[in-house]
Amino acid sequence: xxxxxxxxxxxxxxxxxxxxxxxxxxxxxxxxxxxxxxxxxxxxxxxxxxxxxxxxxxxxxxxxxxxxxxxxxxxxxxxxxxxxxxxxxxxxxxxxxxxxxxxxxxxxxxxxxxx
Amino acid sequence: xxxxxxxxxxxxxxxxxxxxxxxxxxxxxxxxxxxxxxxxxxxxxxxxxxxxxxxxxxxxxxxxxxxxxxxxxxxxxxxxxxxxxxxxxxxxxxxxxxxxxxxxxxxxxxxxxxx
Numbered sequence: 001x002x003x004x005x006x007x008x009x010x011x012x013x014x015x016x017x018x019x020x021x022x023x024x025x026x027x028x029x030x031x032x033x034x035x036x037x038x039x040x041x042x043x044x045x046x047x048x049x050x051x052x053x054x055x056x057x058x059x060x061x062x063x064x065x066x067x068x069x070x071x072x073x074x075x076x077x078x079x080x081x082x083x084x085x086x087x088x089x090x091x092x093x094x095x096x097x098x099x100x101x102x103x104x105x106x107x108x109x110x111x112x113x114x115x
Numbered sequence: 116x117x118x119x120x121x122x123x124x125x126x127x128x129x130x131x132x133x134x135x136x137x138x139x140x141x142x143x144x145x146x147x148x149x150x151x152x153x154x155x156x157x158x159x160x161x162x163x164x165x166x167x168x169x170x171x172x173x174x175x176x177x178x179x180x181x182x183x184x185x186x187x188x189x190x191x192x193x194x195x196x197x198x199x200x201x202x203x204x205x206x207x208x209x210x211x212x213x214x215x216x217x218x219x220x221x222x223x224x225x226x227x228x229x230x
Contacts, residue, residue: 042222106158
C-alpha cells in the first residue's frame with residue numbers, strides 16, 4: 001500500500017515562528033498536495049506539485065510556501081505563523097496524468113495550533 | 116473552475132436504516148467524481164469513484180453512488196448503515212490544470228449513526 005507520512009501528528013507553535021510541515025510518500029508519485037481542513041469549510045488546496053522543484057498555487061496560498069527538492073518529499077512552510085493558520089493540514093500524493101483519477105492517498109494529518 | 120456542493124452538513128440516522136448523502140457539482144467539461152471518508156482522527160480514504168461507463172458505482176463497505184449528468188449530482192447511498200459508518204464524508208471532483216490534476220472537495224457531511 002502507498003504510504004504518505006506526515007512527520008508530526010500535533011504541533012504547537014508561537015505566533016511569528018517559522019513552521020515546517022513535512023510529508024513523505026513511498027510510491028514514486030509525481031503529484032503531491034497540501035490541503036487545509038477546517039470545520040464547515042472542507043478541504044482547501046494550498047499548494048500542489050507535479051514534479052521536483054515544480055509548484056503551483058492552490059486556492060488559498062497566502063501565508064504559505066512549499067518546497068520539493070526530492071520527489072518523495074513535499075514540505076509546507078509557514079513563514080511567520082499566525083493564529084488564523086491554526087488548522088488540520090493534510091498531505092496527499094498521486095500518480096501523474098489519467099492515473100490520478102484513481103484517487104489520491106492521504107496522510108493522517110498534522111493538527112497545528114498557533115498560540 | 117469546478118466546484119462541489121454538499122448541502123447537508125450533518126445527517127443523523129439510526130443503525131440499519133438507509134442513508135443518502137447528497138453531492139452536486141458544477142463543471143464545463145467531463146468530470147471524474149469521488150467520495151472520500153474520514154474516520155475520527157484519521158486521514159481521508161477513497162470510498163468510490165466515477166470515471167466513465169456505468170453510472171452506478173459500487174465502493175467499499177457497502178456504499179454506492181449514482182452519477183447523474185443531467186442533474187449534475189453524485190449522491191452516495193447505503194441501504195443499511197452500521198454504527199461504524201459514523202464518519203465525515205467528502206465529495207470531490209477532479210480537475211486537470213497546468214501540469215497535473217487536483218481534487219476540489221465539498222465541505223463535507225458528518226454522518227452520525229445512532230443505536
